[in-house]
Amino acid sequence: MQIDSARVFMLRMPLKEPWKTSFGAQSDIDTVLVRLTSGETTGWGEAAPGTWPRFCGEWGEPTFTLVRDYLLPRLAGAAVDDIDALTGLFAEIRGNTFAKAAVETAWWALRGAIEGRPLSSxxxxxxxxxxxxxxxxxxxxxxxxxxxxxxxxxxxxxxxxxxxxxxxxxxxxxxxxxxxxxxxxxxxxxxxxxxxxxxxxxxxxxxxxxxxxxxxxxxxxxxxxxxxxxxxxxxxxxxxxxxxxxxxxxxxxxxxxxxxxxxxxxxxxxxxxxxxxxxxxxxxxxxxxxxxxxxxxxxxxxxxxxxxxxxxxxxxxxxxxxxxxxxxxxxxxxxxxxxxxxxVTTTPGNPAVPYDDVLSRWLIADSGEVTT
The missing domain is CATH 3.20.20.120 (Enolase-like C-terminal domain)
Known part of the structure; x- marks a missing residue:
């Protein structure tokens, strides 16, 4: 499966009301979205580590940076035919599971859209x-x-x-x-x-x-x-x-x-x-x-x-x-x-596709298209 281009977005999504846990109250959530393209087909993935390292050592800004500067340049322009090949591209990068998940889930969504299979399969x-x-x-x-x-x-x-x-x-x-x-x-x-x-x-x-x-x-x-x-x-x-x-x-x-x-x-x-x-x-x-x-x-x-x-x-x-x-x-x-x-959806790939206007409203950072 040829990955022609890739793009990562960081969004700050506002909550209706603060959510109170043992970490404290949070009024928004930082999330990282990845879009992969092969020909005319796209796949979206997401990982939402949060706005600060409370749940774990990862959070939105460094997750976005790692995906933009290290993960997507390894992926864009490559032919990645199976999950082992994908994870192999990132094997030298320790930890950072949210960054890897944002890319990995986009890859499955793209594969599903191409093969006509839902994520559940x-x-x-x-x-x-x-x-x-x-x-x-x-x-x-x-x-x-x-x-x-x-x-x-x-x-x-x-x-x-x-x-x-x-x-x-x-x-x-x-x-x-x-x-x-x-x-x-x-x-x-x-x-x-x-x-x-x-x-x-x-x-x-x-x-x-x-x-x-x-x-x-x-x-x-x-x-x-x-x-x-x-x-x-x-x-x-x-x-x-x-x-x-x-x-x-x-x-x-x-x-x-x-x-x-x-x-x-x-x-x-x-x-x-x-x-x-x-x-x-x-x-x-x-x-x-x-x-x-x-x-x-x-x-x-x-x-x-x-x-x-x-x-x-x-x-x-x-x-x-x-x-x-x-x-x-x-x-x-x-x-x-x-x-x-x-x-459980039977739609191939990931049917959830961001609305352009909402994505723009909540956007914090955008890598632009990465092609090589």
Missing amino acids: YAGGTRAAVPAGADFDIHADTGELLAKIADAVGSGCPRVKLKMGRGTKISQLREVRRAFPGATLHVDCNATFRRDDIDRLALLDPLGLAMIEQPLAEDDLLGHAELQRRLETPVCLDESVRSLHDLETALELGSCGYVNVKPGRVGGLRAAADIGELAARSGVGAVVGNMLESPVGAQVCLALASCDWATYPADLFASERFFPTPLAAHDIASPPGGEWEFT
Whole structure:
């Protein structure tokens, strides 16, 4: 497959309202979009590392710079016929999984458009529709939080995720459980706790949570193993798993019962599918997560969530959940009467294509066309 030209964009996408996690509140999200062209065919990819290195060591500006100055010049003008050839072009570049994912997902989208295949077929997906859950950020007002959960549960939401930080009171989570005794609930800590918090985290065990997501630091697999030995509640690793090797190590140590699979965090569609397949072979549950991507990235997450190894309702959302306007056409969508599920597209490649006017409005940086 000949790559005739490539282009990378950095956008700052405004959120409808600030999203509060253990990192703090964010009012926008920086994302990196890549467009690859072969003849008259194009493919779009995305990775959204954020506006500052809070989730991990990557963020929008250096991700854009790496793609523009190092990745695209290796790719433009080259014939890249398989995924091994693509990853081989970038093998000498360590880490920087979001930068690689932006390019890799665009390559799959271009290949799918040429071959007439949807992204889900490359991920190994078989489902026509996938379930998704509701996520709620940190709330100081428990009554407000309970009302939002009630709306979600009342409309058939299959599970609820609550963001949890050091300031979150266990008593608030107990109130949630009392109000919704039969609901599937889990908490996401975004690596905010330390090993000396294990006794506090053990207080979550009686709540019957489906999982506790990323409670400790991303590099503390031993701490997560210690915590998992203390708890009946499964530990879910997110930031800790940046590669297949990371999951292999976590499994050997007994650090988790679930893994959150995010294509940007691990380097793209193929790496994410490999991690999900390893989880399934090892008896570990998997959930497909998101980084507040636009519809371009959401389509990649949806393709992964269509795989059999995705055993827990996904973190997927239509753009209207977080953004004042969609960046792209062909946002992910629910079937009639299926508010908490999304239809897996059969359109070849990635059907989400940015609107020119919205892209221009949110544009921070543009490489221009790279042809050699």
